[in-house]
Amino acid sequence: MFDPTLPNLSLRYKLPLQASALVLVTALLLTSAILVREYQQSRQDLFNSAESTAKLLATTLVQPLIHDDLWRVYALLHAPFDPVDPWPLGADSLLVLDSDQRVYVASEPRRFPIGMALAEVDGPFASLPGHMDGILEAGFQALTPADSEYFLFVVPIHFDGVALGSLAMAYPRALVLPRFQSIVTRALFATGLVLVLMLPLTWWLGRRVAQPLVHLSGCMNQIGDQLPSEDACTLPDSRDEIGQLGQSFRQLLSQLRDKAALEQGMLASERLAAVGRITAGIAHEINNPLGGMLNAISTHRRHGDADPLTARTLSLLDRGLKQVRDTVGALLVEARVTQHALSPQDLQDMQTLVSPDAQKRSVQVEWHSEIRSDLDLPSSPVRQILLNLVLNAIQAGDAGSTVRCTVHLSGRFLHIGVTNHGRPIVREQMQHLFEPFVSGSGQGSGLGLWVTYQLVSQLQGRIEVTSGDDGETRFDVYLPLSPEENL
Amino acid sequence: MIRRREFLASGLLLTGLFTSSAARSAEPYRIGLTPVLLEDQITFLKRWRAYLERRLGAPVQFVQRASYQEVTDLLLRGHLDLAWLCGYPYVLNADRLGLLSIPLYAGRPVYRSYILVWDEDATSRSLTDLEGRIFAFSDPLSNSGYLFPQYVLSVLQFRPEQFFRRTFFTWSHRRVIEAVAAGLAEAGAVDGYVWDMLARQRPDITSRTRIVERSPYFGFPPLVTGIQLPPARRERLSELFLTMHEDPEGRDLLEQLGLSGFTPGERSDYDDILLMAEELRRV
Numbered sequence: 001m002f003d004p005t006l007p008n009l010s011l012r013y014k015l016p017l018q019a020s021a022l023v024l025v026t027a028l029l030l031t032s033a034i035l036v037r038e039y040q041q042s043r044q045d046l047f048n049s050a051e052s053t054a055k056l057l058a059t060t061l062v063q064p065l066i067h068d069d070l071w072r073v074y075a076l077l078h079a080p081f082d083p084v085d086p087w088p089l090g091a092d093s094l095l096v097l098d099s100d101q102r103v104y105v106a107s108e109p110r111r112f113p114i115g116m117a118l119a120e121v122d123g124p125f126a127s128l129p130g131h132m133d134g135i136l137e138a139g140f141q142a143l144t145p146a147d148s149e150y151f152l153f154v155v156p157i158h159f160d161g162v163a164l165g166s167l168a169m170a171y172p173r174a175l176v177l178p179r180f181q182s183i184v185t186r187a188l189f190a191t192g193l194v195l196v197l198m199l200p201l202t203w204w205l206g207r208r209v210a211q212p213l214v215h216l217s218g219c220m221n222q223i224g225d226q227l228p229s230e231d232a233c234t235l236p237d238s239r240d241e242i243g244q245l246g247q248s249f250r251q252l253l254s255q256l257r258d259k260a261a262l263e264q265g266m267l268a269s270e271r272l273a274a275v276g277r278i279t280a281g282i283a284h285e286i287n288n289p290l291g292g293m294l295n296a297i298s299t300h301r302r303h304g305d306a307d308p309l310t311a312r313t314l315s316l317l318d319r320g321l322k323q324v325r326d327t328v329g330a331l332l333v334e335a336r337v338t339q340h341a342l343s344p345q346d347l348q349d350m351q352t353l354v355s356p357d358a359q360k361r362s363v364q365v366e367w368h369s370e371i372r373s374d375l376d377l378p379s380s381p382v383r384q385i386l387l388n389l390v391l392n393a394i395q396a397g398d399a400g401s402t403v404r405c406t407v408h409l410s411g412r413f414l415h416i417g418v419t420n421h422g423r424p425i426v427r428e429q430m431q432h433l434f435e436p437f438v439s440g441s442g443q444g445s446g447l448g449l450w451v452t453y454q455l456v457s458q459l460q461g462r463i464e465v466t467s468g469d470d471g472e473t474r475f476d477v478y479l480p481l482s483p484e485e486n487l
Numbered sequence: 488m489i490r491r492r493e494f495l496a497s498g499l500l501l502t503g504l505f506t507s508s509a510a511r512s513a514e515p516y517r518i519g520l521t522p523v524l525l526e527d528q529i530t531f532l533k534r535w536r537a538y539l540e541r542r543l544g545a546p547v548q549f550v551q552r553a554s555y556q557e558v559t560d561l562l563l564r565g566h567l568d569l570a571w572l573c574g575y576p577y578v579l580n581a582d583r584l585g586l587l588s589i590p591l592y593a594g595r596p597v598y599r600s601y602i603l604v605w606d607e608d609a610t611s612r613s614l615t616d617l618e619g620r621i622f623a624f625s626d627p628l629s630n631s632g633y634l635f636p637q638y639v640l641s642v643l644q645f646r647p648e649q650f651f652r653r654t655f656f657t658w659s660h661r662r663v664i665e666a667v668a669a670g671l672a673e674a675g676a677v678d679g680y681v682w683d684m685l686a687r688q689r690p691d692i693t694s695r696t697r698i699v700e701r702s703p704y705f706g707f708p709p710l711v712t713g714i715q716l717p718p719a720r721r722e723r724l725s726e727l728f729l730t731m732h733e734d735p736e737g738r739d740l741l742e743q744l745g746l747s748g749f750t751p752g753e754r755s756d757y758d759d760i761l762l763m764a765e766e767l768r769r770v
Binding site (some may be wrong): 075114 | 607621623652653655656657658662666669670671
């Protein structure tokens with residue numbers, strides 16, 4: 001959502017904007033500093049030029065002033081303003097005052113007529129009266145009255161120590177402007193060029209800095225009913241604060257995933273336990289009358305003399321009831337009291353038992369067993385578990401692939417791992433994997449994994465499945481070596 | 488000494504050289520000019536000199552100085568053969584100078600002095616209305632630009648320094664007009680012929696002045712020779728100027744000067760000026 005107020009603005013825009021503002025401010029400050037310097041330089045140049053002009057003119061004026069040759073003084077003052085051939089003097093108006101501080105002659109005689117008192121002089125020279133005392137001693141003076149549009153330059157005209165008068169020149173302040181304006185134009189052009197180059201760069205850099213944060217924020221927003229997948233959030237792997245943030249976020253995600261997996265596992269085992277209890281209850285309720293019925297049929301057969309039709313019917317009933325018993329028996333998984341502990345020989349037997357199936361499906365079976373002595377585990381459930389898992393793996397494995405089976409001790413647990421390569425278990429299957437009458441392959445009763453799960457549960461172990469898109473499916477079974485201690 | 492050597496050299500060269508070379512090596516004519524003319528017409532002076540050299544068969548030098556006095560002094564000391572002077576310095580030194588000819592302005596050998604005011608003065612009607620003004624004179628030896636107004640004031644028992652607030656000389660008639668036009672002076676006295684000529688060339692300047700008084704007619708500034716000028720040279724010069732209007736180029740030059748020709752003239756043509764000068768000397 002685009003909110004234009006600054007505190008709520010996305011970093012995506014805020015950072016580039018702030019960086020751009022910084023570049024702008026820097027450029028403006030630098031330009032201003034240069035312009036101020038240039039203005040002062042222009043002014044100083046004007047003052048220097050005015051000083052040399054004033055002193056030269058004052059020297060030239062000595063002779064005509066001594067001779068009281070008013071026309072010659074006027075001709076000298078007026079020459080730069082000749083309408084036909086003007087000089088670029090710069091001054092707007094020149095004024096020669098006599099030693100009594102009256103206008104001797106001016107370049108604008110109509111404005112400043114001969115004999116005008118200094119106090120009456122206005123316009124460019126209005127601020128002159130206050131500055132004429134001691135002009136002879138002061139020499140050249142530059143006056144910059146604040147309220148005037150002119151710079152005033154005054155120089156005494158003297159000969160042999162006697163003051164003949166003084167020369168005043170009025171230069172418009174605007175004279176500094178044309179040169180200054182050309183500098184301003186160039187400075188603005190250069191600044192504009194820098195900005196044109198710098199602003200996109202700054203914008204890009206700002207975006208680059210903001211991008212990981214924006215991405216992280218987007219990932220965090222995705223956390224809701226389900227967690228974002230690993231590859232949906234590629235976080236920066238740097239060591240700076242953003243990198244640390246990314247790392248923390250990854251940890252958080254992984255913890256959340258573990259928690260979700262745990263919750264799902266607990267739900268599944270509760271469901272399976274409930275199913276187990278119901279199944280066991282029903283199996284017992286069926287088994288009692290079933291046993292009676294089978295006994296009755298057996299008794300009837302022993303007493304003979306049944307007509308062929310009855311005998312055939314009984315035989316049919318007997319077969320059907322036995323099938324019911326087998327099915328119920330298969331559902332009712334019970335770890336019987338063991339005859340002997342699990343031995344390396346049992347594992348050897350398994351290899352022999354599965355080899356025909358493996359050959360039939362042309363699947364290689366690799367066995368890695370580290371069991372060298374008898375273990376404190378009942379042999380038949382473990383054999384059943386191992387057999388079910390390996391036969392399943394052979395069934396699911398692609399032709400020519402390899403099924404790996406590892407059996408080894410891991411702390412106080414026996415770890416059985418079975419891996420195959422083939423069609424992966426899809427998510428929907430995974431949720432009901434250990435429930436009865438669920439068959440992944442379409443063959444078999446669908447009771448194999450149910451039985452396996454029940455056996456593992458009875459041995460107080462746990463079973464885990466991982467199935468990746470790379471086709472590797474792996475079952476891990478962990479069985480505690482002395483189950484009673486875990487109770 | 489120098490003159491004789493030059494003369495000898497020219498005699499030697501005359502034998503086998505062209506006339507133009509002879510003209511170059513002949514004794515040059517030195518002619519003094521004063522600001523009775525519009526002085527800054529360099530291109531005109533070049534044309535005029537070429538014409539004079541052709542007619543005289545000898546080089547011509549124009550000599551210009553800042554004041555009438557300097558030109559008059561050069562003429563009196565024999566450094567010039569001829570000068571175009573104001574009538575005033577001529578009558579002052581008439582015994583030591585010879586009148587060659589008088590230009591004809593509008594067909595008559597006379598001119599007038601004009602009293603000018605600047606364009607901000609709309610009320611003054613004569614020189615006597617100009618009391619307390621800043622007044623520009625042209626030259627202390629100018630009749631129209633100094634003697635005449637000084638004489639008029641003296642009749643009223645005034646001296647210019649008292650009558651005017653401030654006076655100054657511009658050393659030329661044209662610059663009097665410029666001073667009044669610029670407002671440097673509020674009024675001035677000027678040669679009427681120069682004002683008329685300037686009004687033809689630069690009406691933008693003269694239009695900022697107003698003529699409040701015209702003097703009676705005086706003898707036009709004459710062409711004057713030193714008395715030591717050899718009669719032959721004097722005769723050639725006289726003949727040249729008196730016949731200048733007869734050939735086309737001479738007429739064209741006269742047209743540019745605003746003149747119609749030259750007349751021999753009489754010393755008595757300047758008696759009025761002499762009278763004023765003597766009256767002033769008496770006062």
